[in-house]
Amino acid sequence: MENVKVRIGDQVFNTNKSLLSKECEYFRALYRSGMIECHQEEIHVKNLKAQGFVIMLSVARGERPILNRSEILEAIECAAFFQAKHLARHLQDLLNSDNCFVMYQGSSTYGLWRLREISAQFIRNMYRSLQEDLRNLPQELIEHVESLEPCEFVAVGSHSTCTAEELPLAATRTVCYLNEDEEDWKVLTALPIEASTSLAGLAVMDNQLYVVGGVHGVDMTVVDASFCYDVVSNTWSFLPGPRQPRYNFTLTGTEGCLYAIGGESAKKTMSSVEIYNAATKEWTSASPLPRPVAGVACAVAMSRIFVCLWKPMETNEIYEYVPKQDGWVLVSTLRKNQSYGHCLVAHRDNLYIIRNGPREDFLRCLMDCFNITTGQWTSMQGHYSNSKGALFTSVVRGDSVFTLNRTMTLEYLIAGNMWKPCKQMKGFPRNGSVWTFLLKIPKDRKEEITS
Incomplete structure (x- = not known):
């Protein structure tokens, strides 16, 4: 099992290539590409927060962490950037009335489309309870929810x-x-x-x-x-x-x-x-x-x-x-x-x-x-x-x-x-x-x- 270091911001994570390739389309494509990064001992990822990567690794190990609002946003960004399907699936499992708007907006911003649709459908199913909070969203997101059938x-x-x-x-x-x-x-x-x-x-x-x-x-x-x-x-x-x-x-x-x-x-x-x-x-x-x-x-x-x-x-x-x-x-x-x-x-x-x-x-x-x-x-x-x-x-x-x-x-x-x-x-x-x-x-x- 070939180890590799991943630097995100000022933090360095020791992990292995097989785990990253299994969890993320990003790394799977990277290691198949033959690019110079494939042979580096350390991969530097820019413009991403370390907490999302921590969450992704914990899900990869089979853990099921409960996340707060800020952690959800960082996990969404990480799942979208690395195309991490297991992390994206875990986020779907965490969806509830307390975090559905964070999920909906975050997934819309970062392009996690499956989570976006599931979040929108969840809000539509609870429309009577959530319609006041729904008004705080951008008009485009409001219209998408209201176009759905419960x-x-x-x-x-x-x-x-x-x-x-x-x-x-x-x-x-x-x-x-x-x-x-x-x-x-x-x-x-x-x-x-x-x-x-x-x-x-x-x-x-x-x-x-x-x-x-x-x-x-x-x-x-x-x-x-x-x-x-x-x-x-x-x-x-x-x-x-x-x-x-x-x-x-x-x-x-x-x-x-x-x-x-x-x-x-x-x-x-x-x-x-x-x-x-x-x-x-x-x-x-x-x-x-x-x-x-x-x-x-x-x-x-x-x-x-x-x-x-x-x-x-x-x-x-x-x-x-x-x-x-x-x-x-x-x-x-x-x-x-x-x-x-x-x-x-x-x-x-x-x-x-x-x-x-x-x-x-x-x-x-x-x-x-x-x-x-x-x-x-x-x-x-x-x-x-x-x-x-x-x-x-x-x-x-x-x-x-x-x-x-x-x-x-x-x-x-x-x-x-x-x-x-x-x-x-x-x-x-x-x-x-x-x-x-x-x-x-x-x-x-x-x-x-x-x-």
Whole structure:
């Protein structure tokens, strides 16, 4: 491993060429160029602050530093100058309502375009809360945010497959979105007749909806067909199903890959995990869960996949999937009594475990918060009503959490150590289990059709 010194300002950093080439397109191009700098023991970088380089090296080592406003600006400048993709991705993970304007302006100034678009979309999603501060930005940046469409709260009920003859009787086989201005549900698209959302895996990744597997018929036959819905083109396409047919499993997506986690096959609970690469359209096997589990609680926080495994009646274990190791690592354990059911919700670098309380509190939810940065647990204040499993459908948008059941959609504001109810809208008129997620829907796709 060939060492090299990098001088930035009056500071000199001892590092190695392979690390720099791996992290930065700037150094990768430099060392491929054959220029005289390739053979120098020290490379001098001008017009850049050292703190950004320090942050870049820490991210390269696998650290995930939390940054203040000035550090964010220096990291943005460094990521843009060196074309450091991992640092740029880390900045995206840090985006929140406290730093979104710094991210947006900084990335616009230095040309970190992916971060710019994600920051602008974040601000648009929280427009009601942030519009006063938005006025302080240059007019060009304001207009760009206001030209975007916010992500919509979307829901679909639990439906089996149907035949063409049955289709006229299956009018509720639709994916719907909540029009928040009218406080009513509108039809987005109909499910393909071969698609099942009954005990299937559903996930949104890169603004596309994936429906994988599921069951049909009273004998719960596994559905082989899987589908992807492109909201922009308003089209459904087939995709290959997992190698191991499964149902009642968890599907989640991040970094261009879908993860099919656990579930059942032939009425047997499994621990197996498979990964679907959206670019290659192939499934590969991954390290199995520590034990078999169906319908596992799962969330993605800071681009990291976490699951919560419950050992009745009191033990909740948080595991993280580490791609570099292809393994599940025990992160923390929570021991508190509960009666049944739990859900995992991610907001910033916090994981919220939502579970039904023990004994007389079984109709109310208790929450505990685990911070993945500090490793600390916090008990949330109060009890939360969980009528018909509403909280188990929680979806986070910005600093809000959307939950729903047949009677109402309730928006919470995550504020400190509480979820505060802030808006109530129409419920989703479907029987059975409901899947919820977020999609960005183009303006010309919004048909005013009531569900």
